[in-house]
Amino acid sequence: MCRFLAYSGEPVFLSDLVCAPTHSLVHQSLHAEQGKTETNGDGFGLGWYGERPEPGIYRDISPAWSDENLVNLCGQVRARTFFAHVRASTGTATARTNCHPFVNGRHLFMHNGQIGGYLRIKRRLEALIPDALYDGRRGSTDSEALFLLALSNGLAEDPIGAMAETLATVRDLMKAAGITEPLRFTALLTDGDELIAYRWACDARPPSLYYRQTEAGLVVVSEPIDGAKDGWQVVPKGGTLRARRGGPVTVKGPEPVKRSIAA
Numbered sequence: 001m002c003r004f005l006a007y008s009g010e011p012v013f014l015s016d017l018v019c020a021p022t023h024s025l026v027h028q029s030l031h032a033e034q035g036k037t038e039t040n041g042d043g044f045g046l047g048w049y050g051e052r053p054e055p056g057i058y059r060d061i062s063p064a065w066s067d068e069n070l071v072n073l074c075g076q077v078r079a080r081t082f083f084a085h086v087r088a089s090t091g092t093a094t095a096r097t098n099c100h101p102f103v104n105g106r107h108l109f110m111h112n113g114q115i116g117g118y119l120r121i122k123r124r125l126e127a128l129i130p131d132a133l134y135d136g137r138r139g140s141t142d143s144e145a146l147f148l149l150a151l152s153n154g155l156a157e158d159p160i161g162a163m164a165e166t167l168a169t170v171r172d173l174m175k176a177a178g179i180t181e182p183l184r185f186t187a188l189l190t191d192g193d194e195l196i197a198y199r200w201a202c203d204a205r206p207p208s209l210y211y212r213q214t215e216a217g218l219v220v221v222s223e224p225i226d227g228a229k230d231g232w233q234v235v236p237k238g239g240t241l242r243a244r245r246g247g248p249v250t251v252k253g254p255e256p257v258k259r260s261i262a263a
Helices: 025-031 068-076 118-127 142-152 159-176
Strands: 003-013 044-049 056-060 078-086 102-104 107-115 183-190 194-201 210-213 217-221 239-244 249-252
Touching: 003 025, 003 068, 003 107, 003 183, 003 194, 025 078, 044 068, 044 107, 056 068, 078 107, 078 183, 102 142, 107 118, 107 142, 118 142, 118 159, 142 159, 142 183, 159 183, 159 194, 159 239, 194 217, 210 249
Parallel strands: none
Antiparallel strands: 003 078, 003 217, 044 056, 044 078, 102 107, 107 183, 183 194, 194 239, 210 217, 239 249
16 A cells, blocks of 8 residues: 655645654554555656646655655755655566656646455456546556546546446446456646545445644644644545635545445
8 A cells, every 4th residue: 555645735845744753654654553554656646736727746666765756856946835755566567657646737636545356357347437537547457547548437526426427337347247356546636726535445444534724724644643642533434525725624434425436
């Protein structure tokens, strides 16, 4: 499993959250405490919003703990909204195109989890992605495929309903293929203004997800970056977090959807 961090609020240097804390994301790339694996060394990625409406992206296959460019970039870039991700592959290649976050227009997306038996349904899943979106597919991960399929289902207009419909479709493919491994989906989506965090799974065991809101802004993480749970709130299993930059945080439990991903 991977580790990630999202921030939305007053502009801050990326290093303040990605590199500086005692249990920072860079530290978690080598010493994660709440993930399936302690080491997340299969690449990393950053996505941030500056003066332009579309985000900037920097991704590489080197481990985050050993990349001097990452540290330097984080120390120079100041952003109002940004994503950071360290990857532990669940079976697809270690390649720059497979590193998160993924981008489409104004949207950034990153994922921590897995589609059980993904390679057995990969071709069927990709066939559901419209050509206009599939032309933008650069990697081979289940995460990017989920993102593109959700966009085709109306993710930009209805981020909760579209994602629930997408995961229900994937569950149908898994059941048809006789896959018993779980679908686990803890993920983050933003257009630079609104941030949505999902913590869903078909077996009620989604990866961990925490958030903390201060006067400066909102931080959402896989695990607390200060090594302590004090001051952090847990997004409940089956829950969804939504917040506009500078606005209140709304956290809801399992959403009523057309089809349940737990089915």
